Amino acid sequence: MKIMKVDHYEEMSQEAAKLVKEKIKANPKATLGLATGGTPVGMYEQLIKEYKEGSLSFRHVKTINLDEYVGLTAGDENSYRAYMNNLFFKHIDIPNESTFLPNGDADDLQKECEYYEETIKSIGGVDLQILGIGGNGHIAFNEPGTPFTSRTHVVKLASATREANARYFDDEEDVPEYAVTMGIETILESKEIVLLASGENKAEALRELVEGEKDEANPSTALQGHPNLTIIADRQACKKLGEQSFTKEQ
Ligand SMILES: O=P(O)(O)OC[C@H]1O[C@](O)(CO)[C@@H](O)[C@@H]1O
Numbered sequence: 575m576k577i578m579k580v581d582h583y584e585e586m587s588q589e590a591a592k593l594v595k596e597k598i599k600a601n602p603k604a605t606l607g608l609a610t611g612g613t614p615v616g617m618y619e620q621l622i623k624e625y626k627e628g629s630l631s632f633r634h635v636k637t638i639n640l641d642e643y644v645g646l647t648a649g650d651e652n653s654y655r656a657y658m659n660n661l662f663f664k665h666i667d668i669p670n671e672s673t674f675l676p677n678g679d680a681d682d683l684q685k686e687c688e689y690y691e692e693t694i695k696s697i698g699g700v701d702l703q704i705l706g707i708g709g710n711g712h713i714a715f716n717e718p719g720t721p722f723t724s725r726t727h728v729v730k731l732a733s734a735t736r737e738a739n740a741r742y743f744d745d746e747e748d749v750p751e752y753a754v755t756m757g758i759e760t761i762l763e764s765k766e767i768v769l770l771a772s773g774e775n776k777a778e779a780l781r782e783l784v785e786g787e788k789d790e791a792n793p794s795t796a797l798q799g800h801p802n803l804t805i806i807a808d809r810q811a812c813k814k815l816g817e818q819s820f821t822k823e824q
Pocket residue numbers: 609610611612613614705706707708709714715735739
């Protein structure tokens with residue numbers, strides 16, 4: 575595990591974009607695992623800027639997202655498909671057919687989960703996975719108590735998660751109760767993982783991820799065993815980490 579402590583959100587976003595750019599430069603056909611939520615928005619903005627400046631192309635890249643709400647169609651403004659289209663895909667040169675998210679509106683969600691696992695395999699697995707972290711330690715929508723052996727599955731969202739995400743909806747009651755999410759084992763199969771954390775409200779979750787016991791009660795601790803994990807976190811998010819946890823890479 576490598577921890578990169580940065581000053582603030584903008585620097586976190588720039589460093590994350592730099593790693594994505596390096597990955598695409600090294601392999602223009604790379605598969606990126608992408609996340610939603612507030613955390614990666616700045617990284618997407620930075621990548622769009624690089625694309626517009628002509629220093630980066632996504633023409634041969636594939637992307638696969640971590641999760642999607644159950645019951646929202648792709649056209650729903652609160653779906654993660656809409657988030658990805660609006661905040662990233664429509665601003666770059668990636669073909670629509672190279673971008674994958676679970677269909678949370680599928681009639682048979684179990685089949686959709688199996689299909690998603692097959693999709694990940696069929697595009698060669700994830701080369702670089704971007705992750706955020708929930709205040710309760712969730713990664714993707716894997717809530718506390720999710721087995722570390724889980725594959726893509728349907729999850730009932732914790733009330734803390736629904737509360738945290740209510741900011742995007744007119745009413746907290748509108749936040750879907752269920753989601754389709756890549757499982758923890760699915761995520762751990764990514765060749766490289768970059769986890770982003772910004773703000774004091776992530777400090778305790780980050781402390782547990784870095785310094786806590788590996789325990790299914792905290793999904794993020796599953797990442798401790800990953801051979802190629804980089805955490806990029808700002809000062810506020812690092813507040814509870816002991817000095818011994820840092821090995822700042824230049
Ligand atoms: O980036 P945010 O909005 O703080 O959310 C943290 C995590 O929670 C989720 O939004 C899921 O609730 C993830 O997509 C994200 O990584």
